[in-house]
Amino acid sequence: MKFYITTAIDYVNAPPHIGHALEKIQADVLARYHRVKGDDVFFLTGADEHGLKILRAAETAGQNTQAFVDANSEHFKRLKEILNLSWDDFIRTSDQTRHWPGAQELWLKLLAGGDLYKKKYQGLYCVGCESFKTERDLVNGKCPDHNQAPEKMEQENWFFKLAKYQKEIESKIKNNELKIIPESRRNEILSFIESGLEDVSFSRPKKDLPWGVPVPNDPDQTMYVWCDALANYLTAIGYSSKIQDSRFKTLWPADLHVIGKDILRFHAAIWPGMLISAGLPLPKAIFVHGFITVEGQKMSKSVGNIVDPAVLVKKYGADPVRYYLLREIPSGEDGDFSLGKFEDRYTSDLANGLGNLVARVVTLGEKISPVKFDFSADVDSEVKKICNNAYQAYESSFENIKLHDALSGVWSLISWADKYINEKRPWEIKDEGTFRKVLINAGYILGVALNLVEPFLPETGEKIRQQIWFDNSVINFKKGDNLFPRLN
Numbered sequence: 001m002k003f004y005i006t007t008a009i010d011y012v013n014a015p016p017h018i019g020h021a022l023e024k025i026q027a028d029v030l031a032r033y034h035r036v037k038g039d040d041v042f043f044l045t046g047a048d049e050h051g052l053k054i055l056r057a058a059e060t061a062g063q064n065t066q067a068f069v070d071a072n073s074e075h076f077k078r079l080k081e082i083l084n085l086s087w088d089d090f091i092r093t094s095d096q097t098r099h100w101p102g103a104q105e106l107w108l109k110l111l112a113g114g115d116l117y118k119k120k121y122q123g124l125y126c127v128g129c130e131s132f133k134t135e136r137d138l139v140n141g142k143c144p145d146h147n148q149a150p151e152k153m154e155q156e157n158w159f160f161k162l163a164k165y166q167k168e169i170e171s172k173i174k175n176n177e178l179k180i181i182p183e184s185r186r187n188e189i190l191s192f193i194e195s196g197l198e199d200v201s202f203s204r205p206k207k208d209l210p211w212g213v214p215v216p217n218d219p220d221q222t223m224y225v226w227c228d229a230l231a232n233y234l235t236a237i238g239y240s241s242k243i244q245d246s247r248f249k250t251l252w253p254a255d256l257h258v259i260g261k262d263i264l265r266f267h268a269a270i271w272p273g274m275l276i277s278a279g280l281p282l283p284k285a286i287f288v289h290g291f292i293t294v295e296g297q298k299m300s301k302s303v304g305n306i307v308d309p310a311v312l313v314k315k316y317g318a319d320p321v322r323y324y325l326l327r328e329i330p331s332g333e334d335g336d337f338s339l340g341k342f343e344d345r346y347t348s349d350l351a352n353g354l355g356n357l358v359a360r361v362v363t364l365g366e367k368i369s370p371v372k373f374d375f376s377a378d379v380d381s382e383v384k385k386i387c388n389n390a391y392q393a394y395e396s397s398f399e400n401i402k403l404h405d406a407l408s409g410v411w412s413l414i415s416w417a418d419k420y421i422n423e424k425r426p427w428e429i430k431d432e433g434t435f436r437k438v439l440i441n442a443g444y445i446l447g448v449a450l451n452l453v454e455p456f457l458p459e460t461g462e463k464i465r466q467q468i469w470f471d472n473s474v475i476n477f478k479k480g481d482n483l484f485p486r487l488n
Contacts, residue, residue: 003041004237004253005042009091009232011048011053012049012073014057017307018308019299020309022325024045025325027043030401030403036454043088045090047069048232050212051209055211065211083318084458093213093228099235104214110274113278114161116161126151129145157203160277162197162199162270164273174190178284179284180268180288188264202223204224205222206222209222226271252281253280256284256285260288261290264288289331292329293337316342317459319457324341324342326403331402354414358464361477371474379440379441383441387444397409410449410453414449417442443477446464450465463480464483
């Protein structure tokens, strides 16, 4: 079964921070989980490289715009190595070969359907959001996301007839044809849609925005973000008659979009309207995550609390960073990062938890390795029950995309394994048969925990497999280095 998963493409006007890392890691865990299940996974991410904010940032930096996005996109591409991500493709919207033809073809589909029209428009434009705002979007006259008053702007633009599709979009969300996870975000978008969708501006005059995809039927206009950036989910897999790519027919619709809560309206209202207009199936589901604060404060350059994931990984390793973000930040909700909590988690859960369990089991098991065992006779019924319950809870958590719950369940199993060893005290056992059976059970539990933890901590999983591995009905133990060195 195919599983096509995407993240939002990141806006590359500045280097990535820990919020970008959270989204990529969440999607990576889901992709790895589905690969383990045997699905044919295609994992897409990329860079949103057009728009007025990019143009102004490049001008401020005194750089050519293309050179500016080339350099900044590399920072985002390096996250793959830094965070041990497993994406299959990285699409860039400035790619005139891969992206532009499909984006322009989508535009022409909407035009042919009678859903694009041109008119003069005067409104309040937030440069930070790169979108027009209504009065109901503002708080005390300012954009709540950027704390700045929008600019008054008058333009002649192309518009998309989004209001035309309001009832159909609402119906598809209500009947879960387009599933929104978590439920709170589903309720939020339904409330927004029910309050009335308005047609949306789809282009900008080229004189005001020369940096972007040209409107195919109007050279004096540049595509706005909707038909440019959102189209990446199609263009990356070959949506264009100019690029004959069978992947599109195989992969679309997307099985899951992973996005932040700030772009829910774009993905669950505008994007479905576009797809319906173009005669294309809707994505099956959208998972919406929250934001990360730093010690209770919003991340901000002016405050100086931007957390660079590369710096964290260099000091602590990729898996501890992955673990903290996936365990401490509830899936679908906001969460907080603090170095103190991070180091506490590292010590208690990783070094003293998983790392200590592996060391204890492997050190004892190495004395009798390799160990032949019979699952029916040698593995205790209580151990089977505990492991089976852990697996079922894990599967349920993934089905509902509650990754923090899945990890919590794995660590409950690790704690139970520690308790089992403490109670059995195998280092005191003199009888070889009894010792052997205790180590078989401990090894079996550890093997189950390893399988469950590996999508979250792939590097750690690989290291554990070098210390304990199963060959049919034989367990092999070989002591290795500590998985998580103690912090100084």
